[in-house]
Amino acid sequence: MAADAPPSSLRDFFADVDDREVSLVTVNRTHPQPVQDLIADAFATQSVELSERSLPTDADDLLALREDGDVTAVSSLDRVMRSFLLVNADQFRTSTRGFDGDVPAVLTNMDGTLFDLRGYPASNKEKLLLILVSRHVERLAYEAGEGTLRSTFQRLSRLEDEYGTRTVYERLTGRALDVHVYGVPDERPTWLDATVHGGTSDEYRNSWCVAYRPPSDSGAESTPAALVAHQKEPNRWKGFWTYDAERVARIDAYLERAF
Numbered sequence: 001m002a003a004d005a006p007p008s009s010l011r012d013f014f015a016d017v018d019d020r021e022v023s024l025v026t027v028n029r030t031h032p033q034p035v036q037d038l039i040a041d042a043f044a045t046q047s048v049e050l051s052e053r054s055l056p057t058d059a060d061d062l063l064a065l066r067e068d069g070d071v072t073a074v075s076s077l078d079r080v081m082r083s084f085l086l087v088n089a090d091q092f093r094t095s096t097r098g099f100d101g102d103v104p105a106v107l108t109n110m111d112g113t114l115f116d117l118r119g120y121p122a123s124n125k126e127k128l129l130l131i132l133v134s135r136h137v138e139r140l141a142y143e144a145g146e147g148t149l150r151s152t153f154q155r156l157s158r159l160e161d162e163y164g165t166r167t168v169y170e171r172l173t174g175r176a177l178d179v180h181v182y183g184v185p186d187e188r189p190t191w192l193d194a195t196v197h198g199g200t201s202d203e204y205r206n207s208w209c210v211a212y213r214p215p216s217d218s219g220a221e222s223t224p225a226a227l228v229a230h231q232k233e234p235n236r237w238k239g240f241w242t243y244d245a246e247r248v249a250r251i252d253a254y255l256e257r258a259f
Helices: 010-016 033-042 077-085 090-094 126-144 163-172 202-206 245-258
Strands: 022-027 048-053 062-067 070-076 115-118 146-155 176-184 195-198 207-213 225-233 236-242
Touching (some): 010 225, 062 077, 126 146, 126 225, 146 202, 146 245, 176 202, 236 245
Antiparallel strands (some): 225 236
16 A cells, blocks of 8 residues: 555555564473463464574573564563463453553564454464553553544444453543544443444444554654454454554544544
8 A cells, every 4th residue: 555545444554564574482491381382372373483492591481572583572481471371361351451561572562463363262362462462552542641542342332341441441531532432333331531433334343443643742752553453254353553653643544534
């Protein structure tokens, strides 16, 4: 998609995603083999290779992200286990688990990679990656405390039915943020201090977007971020996320115009 061409759908943004060579490496693993297997299973259907190395360092049980041969992020394997490998996606819906815990950098730094992710029962972990990145974008917006946040929910009733999601958005709307939520209007969240948009088009029913755009005068402290995903078939999502300010601005503008 040319930089000056307006997108005709969310899926047009997928054409902008480069084919990056991303891989994960466990370093000096002392955890048992099932931990390595959990990482392998989480990315088994993606273009993310997993390998293992022993290095002469004092640190054990690390997970490193490599992009085009360079290490771009390192996280402790324990942290990846607590936040991803040993977590059930239902915890984000039914509990108070929100965005207070940092998402490991080896996951958030996979921006610009196009994923094809399945939900349960096809996979226990793939879709969880989108949930974690959604919470990461929401946390960036919350910490900045200003700017615009746009989130699509497929069904607006999710803001009523999912306690964890409701809690997150109650906190977000308590900040000086311009929050917009989108979805099929099966149940409108009248309690939410946000701009609510209802629709029944394919993109309302099948999009998963969280886009945070800081105000133009916010300076370097606010990080723009956007997750864009589309449900290509039931419980199977194609998507990516980005921190590129220009790309985030285009995603924000599309959501404002087309939804």
